[in-house]
Amino acid sequence: MVxxxxxxxxxxxxxxxxxxxxxxxxxxxxxGFTPGTPIQVVRNHGAGPIIVSVRGAxxxxxxxxxxxxxxxxxxxxx
Amino acid sequence: MHTHLGQQRHIGxxxxxxxxxxxxxxxxxxxxxxxxxGQPNVGKSTIFNVLTGLTQHVGNWPGKTVEQKTGxxxxxxxxxxxxxxxxxxxxxxxSVEERIARDYIIKESPDVVVAVVDAAIPERSLYLLAELxxxxxxxxxxxxxxxxxEQEGILIETGVLQAALGIPVVPMVATRNEGVELxxxxxxxxxxxxxxxxxxxxxxxxxxxxxxxxxxxxxxxYVPEPYPVPWVALKLLEGDEEIRxxxxxxxxxxxxxxxxxxxxxxxxxxxxxxxxxxxWIGRMVRAAVVRPKVGQVGLTSRLDTVLTHPxxxxxxxxxxxxxxxxxxxxxxxxVQGWLEDLLAQLAGGAVRWLSALGSPAWLSDLVSxxxxxxxxxxxxxxxxxxxxxxxxxxxxxxxxxxxxxxxxDRFMHMxxxxxxxxxxxxxxxxxxxxxxxxxxxxESPRARLLTILLAPLVPCAAQMAVVTILGAAFxxxxxxxxxxxxxxLNLVALAAxxxxxxxxxxxxxxxxxxxxxxxxxxxxxxxIGLYVWQNIVAFLQKAGSVILVASLVVWFLSYxxxxxxxSQSYMARLGRAIEPLGRLMGLPWPVLVxxxxxxxxxxxxxxxxxxxxxDFKAVLPTLLSGPAALALLxxxxxxxxxxxxxxxxxxxxGSWKWTAIxxxxxxxxxxxxxxxxYQIGSLL
Numbered sequence: 181m182v183x184x185x186x187x188x189x190x191x192x193x194x195x196x197x198x199x200x201x202x203x204x205x206x207x208x209x210x211x212g213f214t215p216g217t218p219i220q221v222v223r224n225h226g227a228g229p230i231i232v233s234v235r236g237a238x239x240x241x242x243x244x245x246x247x248x249x250x251x252x253x254x255x256x257x258x
Numbered sequence: 259m260h261t262h263l264g265q266q267r268h269i270g271x272x273x274x275x276x277x278x279x280x281x282x283x284x285x286x287x288x289x290x291x292x293x294x295x296g297q298p299n300v301g302k303s304t305i306f307n308v309l310t311g312l313t314q315h316v317g318n319w320p321g322k323t324v325e326q327k328t329g330x331x332x333x334x335x336x337x338x339x340x341x342x343x344x345x346x347x348x349x350x351x352x353s354v355e356e357r358i359a360r361d362y363i364i365k366e367s368p369d370v371v372v373a374v375v376d377a378a379i380p381e382r383s384l385y386l387l388a389e390l391x392x393x394x395x396x397x398x399x400x401x402x403x404x405x406x407x408e409q410e411g412i413l414i415e416t417g418v419l420q421a422a423l424g425i426p427v428v429p430m431v432a433t434r435n436e437g438v439e440l441x442x443x444x445x446x447x448x449x450x451x452x453x454x455x456x457x458x459x460x461x462x463x464x465x466x467x468x469x470x471x472x473x474x475x476x477x478x479x480y481v482p483e484p485y486p487v488p489w490v491a492l493k494l495l496e497g498d499e500e501i502r503x504x505x506x507x508x509x510x511x512x513x514x515x516x517x518x519x520x521x522x523x524x525x526x527x528x529x530x531x532x533x534x535x536x537x538w539i540g541r542m543v544r545a546a547v548v549r550p551k552v553g554q555v556g557l558t559s560r561l562d563t564v565l566t567h568p569x570x571x572x573x574x575x576x577x578x579x580x581x582x583x584x585x586x587x588x589x590x591x592x593v594q595g596w597l598e599d600l601l602a603q604l605a606g607g608a609v610r611w612l613s614a615l616g617s618p619a620w621l622s623d624l625v626s627x628x629x630x631x632x633x634x635x636x637x638x639x640x641x642x643x644x645x646x647x648x649x650x651x652x653x654x655x656x657x658x659x660x661x662x663x664x665x666x667d668r669f670m671h672m673x674x675x676x677x678x679x680x681x682x683x684x685x686x687x688x689x690x691x692x693x694x695x696x697x698x699x700x701e702s703p704r705a706r707l708l709t710i711l712l713a714p715l716v717p718c719a720a721q722m723a724v725v726t727i728l729g730a731a732f733x734x735x736x737x738x739x740x741x742x743x744x745x746x747l748n749l750v751a752l753a754a755x756x757x758x759x760x761x762x763x764x765x766x767x768x769x770x771x772x773x774x775x776x777x778x779x780x781x782x783x784x785x786i787g788l789y790v791w792q793n794i795v796a797f798l799q800k801a802g803s804v805i806l807v808a809s810l811v812v813w814f815l816s817y818x819x820x821x822x823x824x825s826q827s828y829m830a831r832l833g834r835a836i837e838p839l840g841r842l843m844g845l846p847w848p849v850l851v852x853x854x855x856x857x858x859x860x861x862x863x864x865x866x867x868x869x870x871x872x873d874f875k876a877v878l879p880t881l882l883s884g885p886a887a888l889a890l891l892x893x894x895x896x897x898x899x900x901x902x903x904x905x906x907x908x909x910x911x912g913s914w915k916w917t918a919i920x921x922x923x924x925x926x927x928x929x930x931x932x933x934x935x936y937q938i939g940s941l942l
Contacts, residue, residue: 202497202528203352207772209532210348212382216533225568228668229677229771235536236379236412238558240664242676242771 182253185230185246187221193251194218200248208249211239219251289337290449293363295390296374297383298345299657299776301402304432304785305374305441306342311784316792319344319358333442336449341368349389350493351500353701363393364484370445371395377407377414377429378777380547381539388460388535391425392489396455398444399427405434406779409557411550418546424456433782460538462492463530469520470495476516480508495527558777562661566775571665578662579684582649590641597641601634623817624810632809636802636902643797644790646685646692650699651789653681655781659699660773667771673753674760676771679709683752686716690903694910695793704764710911711759711920714899715752717745720860725891727864731875732887740888744895751896751927797906808901812858824869829854843893843932844886844940853894858901863894885939893932898924 181196195217198205212235213219222238223231230246232239241249296302307314310329319326327342343362344355351357363371373390375383380401390397401407401416420427426444430437447453462470473491481487493501494517502521506514550556564570605626612622653659663677670676682696693713700706717725725744729737812829820826825848833840833851840850852866867874882890898921899907908917 198529202499204770206350206496206528206532207347207352207770209529210350210352210385211772211774212385212536214529214533214536217536222562223566228671229664231562231566231664231775235382237382238562238775238777240660240667240677240771240773240775242667242671245770245772 181250183247184219184221184232184241184249184251185224185243187224187251187253189221189224192218192220192254194254196250196252198249204245204248211235212237213249218254219249289339290370290445291339291341291366291368292445293341293343293366293368293371293395294374295343295359295363295371295386296345297347297376297386299774300345300374300376300383301432302345302374303342304782305372305400305402305430305438306340307782307785307788308432308435308438309338310340311788314788314792316796322354322358324355324358331442333446336446338442338445346386348385349393350496351498355701357500360393363390363395364486367484368395370448371397372400372441372445373397374400374402376777377401377404378410378412380407380412380414380543381536384539384543385532385535388538391457391459392486392492394484394486396448397425397457398441398448399423399425400430400437400441401427402430402432402437403777403779404429404437405431406777410777411556413548415546415548419543422458422542422546424458426453433780433785458542460535462495462534466495466524466527466530466534469524469527473517473520476513476520477505477509480505480513482508492531494521495524496531497521497525497528556777558657561778562775565658565661566664568665571661575662575665578653578658582646582685585645585649590645593641594638597638598634601630601637605630605634620817620821624813627817628810628813629806631813632806636798636806640794642689643692643695643794646688646696647790647793648786650681650685650692650696651786652781654699655785657776657778660775663773664775673708673712673756674764675705675708675756678773679705682709683713683716686713686718687722688719690714690716690718690899691797691906694903694906695797697910702770707911707916708756708759708764710907711916711923712752712756714903714907714920714924715748715755715896717748717895718860718900720900721895724856724860724863724894727875728878728887728891728894732879732882732884732891740891744891747892747931748895751931755923755927796909809858812855816855824851824866839929843889843929843936844883845890845893845932846881849882849890853890853897856894856900857898860900883940885936885942888939889932889936892935893928896924896928896931898928 182193184193187193195213195215197215198208198213217234220233221230222233227243229240229242232241232246294302294306306327306329309331313331314327314329317326318324324344329340329342331338331340341362343359346353346356346359349356349360362368371390371393373387375387387397387399399419401414401419404414407414414429416427416429426447428437428441428444430441432438444453448455461467470488470491473494474487477491477494478487481490490501490505494505505517509517565574608630609622609626612625650659653662659681662681665677666680667677670679678700679697682693682699685696686693690713693716694710697706697709697713700709722741722745725741726737729741729744733740814828815832816824816827816829818828824830829851830847833847833854836850837847840847848870852863852870855862855866867878871877879887898904904917904921907920908914911917911920
């Protein structure tokens with residue numbers, strides 16, 4: 181598993197685990213970041229916040245938050 | 259022992275009488291209470307505004323600083339009371355908004371809950387429905403923004419969805435007033451029982467069924483009315499801290515231990531419960547939703563390619579801001595000047611009328627300077643506030659504001675803030691009042707407070723006018739460099755204070771930046787109009803009275819006891835009393851008086867100089883040395899915010915303590931900086 185922050189734009193990962201407090205996990209779970217869910221990285225400039233597309237919605241995540249989301253790399257892109 | 263929950267039953271704000279008000283002809287007319295629930299950005303407030311218009315009542319949820327809106331709508335002789343619940347992604351206890359929403363539905367048991375869903379992101383926004391269906395109140399599902407969904411290539415068959423869910427499902431485009439009547443009919447069909455309400459509720463994973471059944475058995479004897487037992491058990495399994503606290507207080511020791519053991523063993527259940535809800539949503543929408551063809555790029559994707567780009571996005575943001583400033587100065591500026599002229603004429607007329615009646619001089623002065631001057635300060639804010647809220651409302655309603663927050667996030671991080679604080683701070687260049695009010699868009703209370711405390715360090719238009727005039731008088735050709743250095747000093751002070759407050763003063767975890775970027779859509783003029791209207795009314799009600807009273811106090815202090823001679827007034831005595839402090843900055847007492855009067859309005863500094871020195875532009879440079887002049891300007895720029903800003907700081911933070919800390923910090927900062935500039939400057 182790699183951190184979501186390391187995925188380049190266009191790459192798709194499947195949510196593996198969320199590392200953080202109960203509140204952090206609960207918030208992300210409600211937004212659809214549940215294990216096995218495909219996440220596509222829309223923007224990632226190597227610094228600053230990233231944008232991902234998950235369950236049809238676009239979510240901006242701080243870099244620190246993105247690092248705490250571990251994903252499995254999917255074989256097929258986009 | 260049931261009182262712990264029971265005593266809060268009527269806190270939701272609706273008395274038993276409100277449900278059965280007496281109709282216009284004295285007949286009993288049943289009020290149908292409808293709660294509007296939905297995730298943020300689903301267009302819930304547009305629906306609420308379309309339905310209730312100016313019947314809205316805006317207040318706070320009891321004991322909370324979260325805004326509560328209610329309003330009436332008459333539908334086929336039925337009075338419908340709509341209660342706008344806070345926008346929430348789920349019904350956990352993650353935020354105060356989520357607690358308000360679920361407490362209202364459970365404790366106040368509205369007749370119908372309308373769940374508003376964004377049709378363009380059906381799965382994600384149906385998540386809240388999956389939670390709502392576990393509560394006792396019947397639910398009507400509204401698929402809003404059907405037009406945006408179509409624009410993104412998503413087609414939804416609401417009839418199929420209705421058959422799958424067993425609850426009324428209504429398609430809607432609230433911005434075009436489409437589907438509103440259908441929704442009202444659906445609400446009434448539940449109330450009068452013509453719709454057979456048999457919802458399919460989400461279930462949890464088979465692996466957790468047994469655990470949940472065990473929890474239900476454990477708590478069933480202890481859960482107080484009106485809480486649904488299975489819901490309480492499920493929230494326990496999700497690790498909900500609030501419900502866990504309540505249950506642990508009600509159950510005997512042995513049961514408490516058993517519950518703890520179960521929850522400890524299933525700590526990760528929150529993800530499985532959420533996953534099961536999404537799986538259920540997937541089954542419900544499978545037949546009803548047609549996805550876009552692969553390769554079809556929606557409007558949002560195309561716009562975001564530019565608007566969230568590191569370079570083009572920043573450029574677009576600067577252009578948007580230039581537009582806001584252009585509008586503020588070309589539209590609000592002249593209106594403000596016109597209002598000031600009108601008030602001056604009014605004051606002149608009042609003085610003539612009063613002296614014709616033979617009233618004493620102090621009364622004329624009180625009416626013209628104290629009363630009309632004070633009201634004037636409030637009224638001349640109106641154009642700036644109206645333009646500000648209209649542009650902010652427009653940018654928010656289109657979905658752009660979230661992109662502006664994204665683009666600026668990296669810079670704001672250094673101060674422990676994130677992107678959402680950028681817009682309110684920037685608008686402080688126009689006026690600090692809307693800057694503080696604008697901090698409302700930040701949902702983390704900590705980041706909101708920090709933004710409110712830092713906003714006064716952004717130099718407002720009035721402060722800029724003062725330093726420009728004084729800078730030219732003192733420094734001639736070098737004035738431009740001096741003024742821009744002062745602005746830079748303020749921004750450095752803002753960043754430094756932000757870093758210090760963030761690291762050492764404000765407790766709590768750093769703000770987590772998780773923000774949805776809503777799909778772009780056309781704004782709704784009614785929503786923006788009501789947004790402007792409600793914010794101005796709130797400002798008039800709360801800040802207006804404070805400004806008026808304080809203007810009268812300042813008038814009194816500068817008029818008495820010497821019948822209008824400000825150099826002999828209480829204000830002058832105050833100035834002389836603090837002169838030792840002024841001497842540290844090389845400033846004589848009249849300058850201190852001028853700075854004190856800037857507390858009412860920043861531009862007063864200039865007016866007071868005029869009263870005390872006559873041609874101050876010629877006199878002041880002969881009185882003050884170079885270092886003293888610079889100390890004056892630095893002090894002026896960093897000095898405490900004006901009264902109107904202090905009033906809204908109190909209103910928005912809800913705390914006199916934090917308001918005092920914010921004002922006190924600036925007072926200390928301005929004194930230290932002023933003294934340092936003068937002392938170091940004198941040594942050189």
